Amino acid sequence: MNDSTRLDGQVAIVTGAAQGIGQGIALVLAAAGARIVIGDIQDASNTVDQIQAEGEAVCMLMDTSVPADARRLVQLAVDLHGKVDILVNNAAIDAPDGNAWDLPDDEWQRTIDVNLTGVFNCSKAALGPMLAQSSGCIVNISSRSAEAGAKGLSPAYNASKAGVLGLTRGFSAQVAERGVRVNAIMPSLVESRDFGWTPDYAAERRAEYPLGTGTPNDIGEAVRYLVSPAARWVSGTALQLTGGHQG
Numbered sequence: 001m002n003d004s005t006r007l008d009g010q011v012a013i014v015t016g017a018a019q020g021i022g023q024g025i026a027l028v029l030a031a032a033g034a035r036i037v038i039g040d041i042q043d044a045s046n047t048v049d050q051i052q053a054e055g056e057a058v059c060m061l062m063d064t065s066v067p068a069d070a071r072r073l074v075q076l077a078v079d080l081h082g083k084v085d086i087l088v089n090n091a092a093i094d095a096p097d098g099n100a101w102d103l104p105d106d107e108w109q110r111t112i113d114v115n116l117t118g119v120f121n122c123s124k125a126a127l128g129p130m131l132a133q134s135s136g137c138i139v140n141i142s143s144r145s146a147e148a149g150a151k152g153l154s155p156a157y158n159a160s161k162a163g164v165l166g167l168t169r170g171f172s173a174q175v176a177e178r179g180v181r182v183n184a185i186m187p188s189l190v191e192s193r194d195f196g197w198t199p200d201y202a203a204e205r206r207a208e209y210p211l212g213t214g215t216p217n218d219i220g221e222a223v224r225y226l227v228s229p230a231a232r233w234v235s236g237t238a239l240q241l242t243g244g245h246q247g
Ligand SMILES: NC(=O)c1ccc[n+]([C@@H]2O[C@H](COP(=O)([O-])OP(=O)(O)OC[C@H]3O[C@@H](n4cnc5c(N)ncnc54)[C@H](O)[C@@H]3O)[C@@H](O)[C@H]2O)c1
Pocket: 015, 016, 017, 018, 019, 020, 021, 022, 039, 040, 041, 042, 062, 063, 064, 065, 089, 090, 091, 092, 093, 094, 114, 118, 141, 142, 143, 144, 186, 187, 188, 189, 190, 191, 192, 193
């Protein structure tokens, strides 16, 4: 039987892959045979080094909220490999905890600029080569927070992640018939880095997840499915990854 989730020869751009979930996605896609191009506001050499032991990867310093940076990132992939098959819009910022009535204007704006406009910028740039080649896959990392607020969590984050679902549906409706599929992933809690929790709080949070909290690798495997030929009939949808948590 053919492994329909292999990605040999595919060119994959992953934003925000210097650490955390983006790094996990880049490692999984590289292990499946994809050539990785990373755009991150911080140096992603660590991820590149891990991939280069057995695969191919480069990184570029860029800010997804800047349209010209998004275009430079896509151009790097085209210059190196002649095409772009996959774009994973993963880069985002966590808005610091806070209530709506205390949310500083500039914090609202930066969250929307990075988490929502950044997805638009990179998608628009990648659609150039994807539409020209009549093929491609975009995966947007949204969040369960798109549909659920929480006390003390900045509503700018909720709004930005809900907006990402709108972009996913809107882009999909416009490009599916031209060979490009666009989907989103909505993760619940992924322990992508040290959140600074006390042991008691960590135990309390983990107890909410029947299958445990998520790992960057879990999200990478879901991306691998969505960008593979196995998902050829899947577009305009959002895959919820929740570890069995139904809240
Ligand atoms: N960790 C979770 O529990 C969780 C849950 C749901 C969704 N998510 C989403 O998953 C994605 C990754 O989360 P994470 O926990 O790994 O976050 P993280 O903060 O550990 O990593 C984010 C990465 O994005 C980069 N980045 C930030 N702003 C950027 C910009 N303007 N341009 C380019 N790169 C930029 C950072 O440098 C970093 O490498 C985000 O979209 C996040 O909203 C995370």
